[in-house]
Amino acid sequence: MKLESNELPNGICLIKLDGNLDLAGVAAVETSYYAFCGGNSPRVLVDLSTTRFVASLGIRMLLQAIKTVSARRGRLLLLNPTPVVASALEISGLSRFVAYGSEAEAGNTLLQSGK
Amino acid sequence: MEDQLTLRVKNALTEIPAANETASRWLQERNVPPAADYLANLAIEELVTNCIKYAYDDAKQHVIEIELKLSAGELVLTVTDDGRPFNPLEAPKPDTSLPVEDLPIGGLGIHLLRRMSDRMEYVRLEQKNQLTLRKLLDS
Numbered sequence: 162m163k164l165e166s167n168e169l170p171n172g173i174c175l176i177k178l179d180g181n182l183d184l185a186g187v188a189a190v191e192t193s194y195y196a197f198c199g200g201n202s203p204r205v206l207v208d209l210s211t212t213r214f215v216a217s218l219g220i221r222m223l224l225q226a227i228k229t230v231s232a233r234r235g236r237l238l239l240l241n242p243t244p245v246v247a248s249a250l251e252i253s254g255l256s257r258f259v260a261y262g263s264e265a266e267a268g269n270t271l272l273q274s275g276k
Numbered sequence: 277m278e279d280q281l282t283l284r285v286k287n288a289l290t291e292i293p294a295a296n297e298t299a300s301r302w303l304q305e306r307n308v309p310p311a312a313d314y315l316a317n318l319a320i321e322e323l324v325t326n327c328i329k330y331a332y333d334d335a336k337q338h339v340i341e342i343e344l345k346l347s348a349g350e351l352v353l354t355v356t357d358d359g360r361p362f363n364p365l366e367a368p369k370p371d372t373s374l375p376v377e378d379l380p381i382g383g384l385g386i387h388l389l390r391r392m393s394d395r396m397e398y399v400r401l402e403q404k405n406q407l408t409l410r411k412l413l414d415s
Contacts, residue, residue, distance in 0.1 A: 182315075228377060245314040248392065252372070
């Protein structure tokens, strides 16, 4: 599992999770992942387009970050999951945090949700 | 015609990635749809982890057997362990419709397996837990 991050021009944090969010994958990235969810009103986009597998431990990591961001009056969206990953997210109650489309479109959704 | 793979995994978390890779390679060579491959990986990850964490009262080496069988348009996956009796079908279903602050953080593994498979059956047989998951290959 590989985590890459960068800041979009509108201040949104974009995180790309590439690989499997299984036991080993979560252990490899969770500390870095949570670090992007701090601050005031964080706006975070998590690109799941190359995340091939999410086990319950991975769902837990994604949900914990959503809860943290939400408690800080921010918003986090899970962007472009593959169909099987989207199915796991839906079963876990996370489909309300899933978005499809470009980073710019999802970024606009995040910014508008804070108004 | 039946086609079958049997994996024997020791009760160590380090065994899981290799088992998942072997299962995935075997399924992909047989052009199994991604949803069935995902279910097989999920079953190995969740059930073997549960066994290692909760099933044994001793520190001895145990073997968890995972059998994948393709027949009649269906993947049949059976996981057998010699741990203490545990029927996953009796595990409570989490309420995933709650507001985000109340959404359950744990207990999702069995829920995912139940929902991603077409059928799940449990028997306690000869002092062993045997859980069978079925997935139609056109679903």
